[in-house]
Amino acid sequence: MAEQARYEELIRQFSAFGAVRRELGRILPSDCPSGSAAVLTLLGRHGDMRMSKLAELLAVDMSVTSRHVAHVAGRGWIERSPDPADKRSRILRLTPAGRDRIDELTRRTCQMLAERLSDWTDDEVGQLTQLMARLRASFDDSRTAHPESRTPTAPVLERSPDRSTRTPAITT
Amino acid sequence: MAEQARYEELIRQFSAFGAVRRELGRILPSDCPSGSAAVLTLLGRHGDMRMSKLAELLAVDMSVTSRHVAHVAGRGWIERSPDPADKRSRILRLTPAGRDRIDELTRRTCQMLAERLSDWTDDEVGQLTQLMARLRASFDDSRTAHPESRTPTAPVLERSPDRSTRTPAITT
DNA sequence: TATTGTTATACTCTATAACTATA
DNA sequence: TATAGTTATAGAGTATAACAATA
Numbered sequence: 490m491a492e493q494a495r496y497e498e499l500i501r502q503f504s505a506f507g508a509v510r511r512e513l514g515r516i517l518p519s520d521c522p523s524g525s526a527a528v529l530t531l532l533g534r535h536g537d538m539r540m541s542k543l544a545e546l547l548a549v550d551m552s553v554t555s556r557h558v559a560h561v562a563g564r565g566w567i568e569r570s571p572d573p574a575d576k577r578s579r580i581l582r583l584t585p586a587g588r589d590r591i592d593e594l595t596r597r598t599c600q601m602l603a604e605r606l607s608d609w610t611d612d613e614v615g616q617l618t619q620l621m622a623r624l625r626a627s628f629d630d631s632r633t634a635h636p637e638s639r640t641p642t643a644p645v646l647e648r649s650p651d652r653s654t655r656t657p658a659i660t661t
Numbered sequence: 662m663a664e665q666a667r668y669e670e671l672i673r674q675f676s677a678f679g680a681v682r683r684e685l686g687r688i689l690p691s692d693c694p695s696g697s698a699a700v701l702t703l704l705g706r707h708g709d710m711r712m713s714k715l716a717e718l719l720a721v722d723m724s725v726t727s728r729h730v731a732h733v734a735g736r737g738w739i740e741r742s743p744d745p746a747d748k749r750s751r752i753l754r755l756t757p758a759g760r761d762r763i764d765e766l767t768r769r770t771c772q773m774l775a776e777r778l779s780d781w782t783d784d785e786v787g788q789l790t791q792l793m794a795r796l797r798a799s800f801d802d803s804r805t806a807h808p809e810s811r812t813p814t815a816p817v818l819e820r821s822p823d824r825s826t827r828t829p830a831i832t833t
Numbered sequence: 834t835a836t837t838g839t840t841a842t843a844c845t846c847t848a849t850a851a852c853t854a855t856a
Numbered sequence: 857t858a859t860a861g862t863t864a865t866a867g868a869g870t871a872t873a874a875c876a877a878t879a
Contacts (some may be wrong), residue, residue, distance in 0.1 A: 696847095722849080
């Protein structure tokens, strides 16, 4: 457990990270903003999947996922085929054009990183990557974990009741 | 200089970081969203300053800064007094109510971090903080540095011509 | 009745451009 | 003519809620 001052510094860096994010966003093609890019890269990384799975990986509401997916499908970068096992569901799959788009995105972003991080060693880049991965995991875990199994010294404040990837349905 | 695969992994973590950011955003008071919180914490950290200085620290356009500042001023969390040295300028200063708001924000965010990062050591939190600070610095540096002094093997692609904190004026 | 996905609406953040007041 | 700040407008990301089709 770290001291409070550590947390305050970390929060400041989280906020400052927005500048990096915006800078990277500026080099994206105008027809492929960050939401579209995330959909493509996740499909490239994890292979074909359903909407609900993609929403989980994006960690956003399914409605948001639906919009992003509609955009990339409209550009011909993915296909949405009906799931034979469940007609409500749709399977998402990259098209060759989608793979080309990913290559282009990778090229642009890696070029910018190579430029900006030219004085970083391979190992330092790896360290940051690892710590950010663990950060994400730490947040994911607590979203999934049983709340009652955690330390009672840190009472949960206004935490939404186990949000998943969708708005809670109204049971009428 | 790191290998391309390293950059690709790092980019993935950048994208995934959005989940952390959104999670932290959810615990903010509804009348104090992240833009307002950033204004308050920067003023608390760096003391009184002009709009243009704040825009630089936020790394967003002055128009954006103006909106955020108007919001927090409307809530009485800061004061905008005219700069005696330059009547075009305004000096921003936290009010006692603004300081209270910062305390509340700090309390909430630190509580969430303490909960989520309960198994991180003080040192690990410090490492992540340091690496993110350096990341931000690396991006800042290249924004300021002379483009011609950088390696010619990485030609600058579509980079905006030394953007500052404002939309370039149209010289008629 | 519950789940998968879509759509409508609203809110926040951001950038561009035009405008005012001052330098 | 240039700079400090404001405002209008537009676009992207996101969440909530209501909806249709299927399980």
